[in-house]
Every structure is written in structure tokens, then in C-alpha cells.
Amino acid sequence: MRVVLTGGGTGGHIFPLITVADSIRKIDNQAEFMFMGPNSGLERRVMEKNRIRVRSVMSGKARRYFSLLYLLDIFKFPLGILQSLWHLLWFMPDAVFSKGGHGAMPVVIAAWIYQIPILTHESDSVPGIANRIIGKFSQRIAVSYPRAERYFVKDKVLLTGNPVREDINKGSKEAFLQKFNLTESRPVIFVIGGSQGSRAINMAIVKSLPDILKHAQVVHITGEKNYKEAIHGARAHGIKEGHEGYFPFSFFELEDMKNAYASADLIISRAGANSISEIAANKKPAILIPLPSAANNHQSMNAYELAEAGGAVVLEESNLGEHILLEKIIKMLQDKDFSRKLMENIGGFYHSDASDKITEGLLEIAN
Secondary structure (H helix, E strand, C coil): CEEEEECCCCHHHHHHHHHHHHHHHHHCCCCEEEEEECCCCHHHHHHHHCCCEEEECCCCCCCCCCCCHHHHHHHHHHHHHHHHHHHHHHHCCCEEEECCCHHHHHHHHHHHHCCCCEEEEECCCCCCHHHHHHHHHCCEEEECCHHHHHHCCHHHEEECCCCCCCCCCCCCHHHHHHHHCCCCCCCEEEEECCCCCCHHHHHHHHHHHHHHCCCCEEEEECCCCCHHHHHHHHHHCCCCCCECCEEEECCCCHHHHHHHHHHCCEEEECCCHHHHHHHHHHCCCEEECCCCCCHHHHHHHHHHHHHHCCCCEECCHHHCCHHHHHHHHHHHHHCHHHHHHHHHHHHHHCCCCHHHHHHHHHHHHHC
8 A cells, every 4th residue: 555644844743743643554555655744854854754756846834924035935835736747657655644733735625636536634623724724635535523514514523632642642751750860759741842842831841830839840842943042041040950850851752752642641732632642642631722823723622622621721822920830730740639630631632543544544435
């Protein structure tokens, strides 16, 4: 079997594509894969590590503001379709699995021209414009939230949940504490800001760090761009990285990531679909801070759907003052009954068979 994988170019798109590829390999260990889409470096590094070829494809970007770059986008999009037609001609897959986003649009349109069957996956509770369009070209549409079903043709839609790496909830707390020299006697707060990190979350954590460390240890994924700023901010408070309970890192590979989830007593995170699914898989209490600039406000929609089900606490970035954040942290660390309810409720958002269901759908449309 040959499958083209395509998506918009963030970790939230890339890792589910790899998860589904792994699921297909369990059925067909000779399956061939090619990723087609934006190439920011992350895609090539992660895809090639997982034995998936990469072909870069141009695409215009949907912006919610005026920009002269729109003039370039007018040319990028048709060029991206031509590039996709060329790459598909030589690879000629049995199916295309799209995670959506502007980066997937040229690939999907080219696949439709060749009449290659397409399955697209919508991670968020409210689909973006790109996925609403891509859904019209797709034979099947998998969704993570029931609310998303209303935006697509009913007969095409299947509720699958969001595919996450199957061992993401099989981490070792003991291995993590030992590797990074954390103490078992104090709670662990795990701070993540998405695949690129979040400067706003970083600064809020660093500002409150002296008070937070009175109650817990902090494992902080800053993102590569923001790492130096975060550690300089901590040092301004007299807190050196790796000491006094503060452990900042620019990035975690899978093994450290799943062990960090296993170790966490509280998670502070953006509200991307992939992050929510991984937190749900580990049944951890979480404070979700939606990205306000996310397209179609999808992170807020995701977060509040979870909050309505009693699965997480939501804190808007505009309210990210040190006192409010600290108050939420202390409550969740000290109120064990409240945290236990959050853990039980968020578990319902984890679908362990999501990648298998998507694989079944791909096999069906490919035959």
C-alpha cells in the first residue's frame, strides 16, 4: 500500500500522521509513505526519522489580517498544485490522508484531479476554513469532537477521536525523576506550550516561579526560540535551571515526553487538539490556556468543550496574571477531590482506537 500524508505544518498535524502510518504498518509492513506539504525543518526531521519520504509543496497561508504577502500567495497556491501533481504522478498512492490546514490544500486538490481517494481528519471541535473545503473533496472525514460533525456531509463522517502515539500513556515516573534528579516528595507541574512553545505561558510561569516553587517542582518545555529568555528570566529571580525545583528544556523527544506525562501531578498547556488528547490519554488534571490567535478560535472551542464536561480548567491568556495563575495552581494541587474529578472526566476524551479506525477508513477507500 502507498499512502500520501499531508498537513498544515505543526506538531499537531505531524505526530497524528505518523501515528496513523504506524497503525498501517501493523497491517502492511511493506507500506510506503510520502509526506507532502510545508517543510519548516520539523517535518523533514520527524518524518525521515520515521522512514517517511518528504516532498516540499508551496502553499498560500490563510491570514486574518491584511498583508502584502497575499500577493505571493496568489502564485504559491497554483504552483503548489503543480508540484503536488508532479509528486503524485511519480508516487501514485492508493490513498491520501490529510490532517488539513492550508498546507494540505494543494495536495488534496491534486489528488482529487487524479481521482485518488482522500480521507481527512478534523482535530478540533469547530473545523477551520481549509478543512471545510478539503472535506468537500474527501471520501471520508474523521472527527475528534461530536460538534464537528455538523460541518460536513453526514454520510462521510465518522467520530474517531484524535490519533495519538499508542505508548504516550505508558511512561515511567521513576525513570523521569531519576534522569532529571527530581524529588519524589514534591508535586510536579509539567508546562508545555505546543510544538513551538509559548512565550506568553513562559513569561507567566517565570514571573510566578518563586511562589510556584514553594508548592511544587516545575518541568518547563519552553520551545527552542524561547529557551534562553526563560532561563534568563528565572535567573533574575535567583533561580538557576536544574536547581531549586526548576527544570526548563527547549524540547522533549518522545521517551522523555511520555515519562514527563507520567510524572506530572498537574499540566499547564495550550489547548491544541493533540495536546488535549495526550493529556486525556494520561488522565491528568490540566489548566488549559488557549492560543488567542489560533485560526477560527479553535483552541478556545476545544478548551471550553472540555471544561463544559468537567475535564479541565480554562484560563484565558488575557487573564494570565501571576495571582490568578498561582491561585489556580494551588487549588488544583491541594484540592484532591477536584483534581480527581478532572482526571476522570478528561479520560472520556481519549480514544485509544482512533488511529485504527482511521486506518480502516483508508483501507476501505483505497480498495
